Amino acid sequence: MRLLFSEAPPDAAHYLYPYAVWGFLEPGETPADAFAAGFLPGTAAVDRFYLVRQLRVPLKEWKATSENRRVLRKGSSLTCALIPRAEFEFSAQRRAAWLAYSAERFGPGVMSGERLDRLMAGRVISHVLQFTDGATGAEAGTVLLYLQAPRIAFYYFAFYPFSPETRHVGMAMMTRAVEWFAAAGYDHLHLGTCYTERALYKTQFEPVEFFNGFRWSRNREELKRLLAPAPDGRHRLEEPEFLALQPEPLAGLAAGSPFRRPL
Numbered sequence: 478m479r480l481l482f483s484e485a486p487p488d489a490a491h492y493l494y495p496y497a498v499w500g501f502l503e504p505g506e507t508p509a510d511a512f513a514a515g516f517l518p519g520t521a522a523v524d525r526f527y528l529v530r531q532l533r534v535p536l537k538e539w540k541a542t543s544e545n546r547r548v549l550r551k552g553s554s555l556t557c558a559l560i561p562r563a564e565f566e567f568s569a570q571r572r573a574a575w576l577a578y579s580a581e582r583f584g585p586g587v588m589s590g591e592r593l594d595r596l597m598a599g600r601v602i603s604h605v606l607q608f609t610d611g612a613t614g615a616e617a618g619t620v621l622l623y624l625q626a627p628r629i630a631f632y633y634f635a636f637y638p639f640s641p642e643t644r645h646v647g648m649a650m651m652t653r654a655v656e657w658f659a660a661a662g663y664d665h666l667h668l669g670t671c672y673t674e675r676a677l678y679k680t681q682f683e684p685v686e687f688f689n690g691f692r693w694s695r696n697r698e699e700l701k702r703l704l705a706p707a708p709d710g711r712h713r714l715e716e717p718e719f720l721a722l723q724p725e726p727l728a729g730l731a732a733g734s735p736f737r738r739p740l
Contacts (some may be wrong), residue, residue: 478526480736481607491710509628512667515688517631519622520594521599530689530703532668542683544634545652552649553694554612554732557657558627559622565605567597571619575636581638585655596621602633606657608650620649630658648678655682674704677688691734696722 482496501524502508502515508523512533516526541549555616572593578589596602606620617638622707624630630656637646651668668679671687679685682698686693687700687730690713699722713719714727725731 478511478516479503480738486711493710493712500526502526507625508623509625510632512629512665515693517669518601521601521624522594528688528690529670530672530687532671532676532679532687533665533693534655534668534685536580536655536663536666538684539655539682540646541656541657542681542682545655548645548648548652551645552653553647554610555608555617555649555653556611557606557608557653558658560605560607560725562597562602562604565574574638575619578639579637588634588677593614595692596634606650606654608637608646608653618646620650620654627662628664629667630654630663630665632669636644648681651679652681654740671700672704678702689738694704698722 479501481497481499481501485495487494499519500511500514504512508518508526511526515528515531517529517531519525519527522731524646551634574588575593576588576590580586580595594596595603600635601623602621603624606618606622608619610617611613620632621631621634621636622630632651635647637643637650655666669707670676671679680697684695686695688694689703699719702719702722707713708718714730720727725733
């Protein structure tokens with residue numbers, strides 16, 4: 478993978494000169510290699526990736542917790558079917574419902590119609606996981622996915638009728654997806670980013686891992702530390718409290734880094 482560093486706004490007072498890290502596949506590499514290195518797709522064409530704090534479930538080790546089983550029981554009426562994107566009808570009715578959900582769930586403008594159309598027309602959505610209420614036959618929700626079997630499934634966006642009565646549906650869909658892809662023999666289900674406490678609902682699986690910039694970690698205390706504001710504006714590898722949560726000193730972390738720039 479080739480890397481480009483796109484400069485972000487600096488904080489000179491704290492000697493912070495940040496860069497967004499973009500990755501580009503080289504011959505012989507596949508998107509699953511980028512996911513394994515901590516990157517997510519940055520375009521609908523899956524031709525650029527960005528390094529990010531993301532979550533994944535190692536499916537071959539996953540065992541349903543009591544909370545997972547409770548969620549599955551509550552959503553026991555839901556059935557799901559995996560449908561290739563080319564065979565799925567992206568109707569005007571679904572488009573309108575998904576945009577209304579996005580505005581309610583994420584805020585106005587976060588998911589524009591143009592962005593949704595671009596995603597649905599691009600390589601980044603290869604399949605959908607379609608949920609139906611088995612009791613009524615009504616459409617219950619849809620998950621947009623990127624799959625590279627058997628290595629990775631990427632749980633990109635989920636849409637469902639959003640109301641206080643259906644709040645459990647979103648978690649039921651995610652938990653059912655973990656169960657489904659584990660049974661299908663996939664290695665990992667990637668669940669997107671985790672930068673706020675609001676995203677911690679994605680960690681209700683055992684085990685779950687996050688990418689911390691240089692390795693995959695299962696240390697939940699480390700994740701909580703990353704979610705808290707950095708003291709004095711320092712970046713994390715200058716923060717003694719964060720380094721204390723690492724399995725080895727800084728030199729060892731550098732020696733084990735998956736990234737290297739030949740000089």
